[in-house]
Amino acid sequence: MKPILECRELSKKYNNISYALNSLNLTLERGQIVGLLGPNGSGKTTLIKLINGLLIPTGGEVLIDGMAPGVKTKKIVSYLPERTYLDESMKVKDIISYFADFYDDFVTERAYQMLRDLEIRAEVRLRTLSKGTKEKLQLILVMSRDASLYVLDEPIGGVDPAARDYILRTILTNYNEDAAILLSTHLIHDIENILDRVVFIRQGQLALNATVDEIRMEQGKSIDSLFREVFRC
Template identity: 75%
Template sequence: MNPIILECKGLSKRYGNTQCAVDNLSLSLERGQIVGLLGPNGSGKSTLIKLINGLLTPTAGTVLIDGMLPGVETKSIISYLPEQTYLSPSMKVKDAISYFTDFYKDFRPDRALKMLKDLDIDINARFKILSKGAKEKVQLILVMSRDAMLYLLDEPIGGVDPAAREYILRTILMNYSENATILLSTHLIQDIENVLDRVIFLQNGRAVLNATVDEIRMEQKKSVDILFREVYRC
């Protein structure tokens, strides 16, 4: 098995004639890690995630997932949680489960149903009647109930209260396997610092730091959260 699950080489994305959203970025991630993609608004987090899952094509450079260019095969091993919901408001939770079961060979409906039950979410409810937090939880449950190789979670804890955040983090910890890697973007570092192996700081589309959480604490004698505030001081 290729130990590298994700490799970006000189990756750039420019929208029209603007500044690069992702700028000559090179990095590689090994399997079996939870990686935080950190950066202020507009630093290129979502663009990078969309380049990895093939929703955007690079202006220059390449991205390889398990050695493959983004395509049908990589979609089958990537589980992606977008920043915005894509589930139709009129759809019922159980319909979403059957969609996922049809779409993804690696989807485990029993796992999803168990988590929904733990959270007292009615599978007969339509998405339009669910609270924002409940909707986010359902989406994360769907995404984490796949046995994927690479999970791309774009702001998974952005819109939920602290208690739900804790549940979501537990869900992530509980469902991820040793061979899988999770790349999650967020600006709420403090809440998730302890569950991360490694952090990547993005600034203007470049990786300005790529280190493990304990390396940062050992060398800087401060938390990633404090370091982030220093690096990105306005």
């Protein structure tokens, strides 16, 4: 089986100025929850956008299950951007049928179950939801798919601790051996225990790629403290 994600010499330059991503080589296998960590501006979001075909690489290539980003990869990648991308004029139930319409792997019942758990009503317009609730709704949409690769950009950034726990549990519940979850965050401490592996990115390049327990075994410290050390300002 091909690796679910493979970056070969992947580079991205904006406006011909400086590299946001510089010859990145990275391979991720299925069945893992991977933390993508790095300070602001290190290239995390650039990498995530390249995986989703929102950016065109300046050099190198990114392969999802052996394929360059396109219709086929978009069918198997479930992406949560760091911003709200919902059409505010829609109702909650409209956006759910929208997802069900376009994604064959979308499980509508699961989405409604999670809406009930988080007490979001299906009849309301998105415009009336708070920012935190919109973020929860987006995560529900993304996690209601049976995708092969989940790419979550700051999934727990803007929500309260109770919802954060629910989100982490949702991620754990949906985890399966054939899928991989790549999630970027700066709240390392909160998610450290659910990760298999962490990937540190610095100035567009790979700084570290190891399992959480390897790091703890060898360094005797948490990812959080290692991160603070590696990226000390």
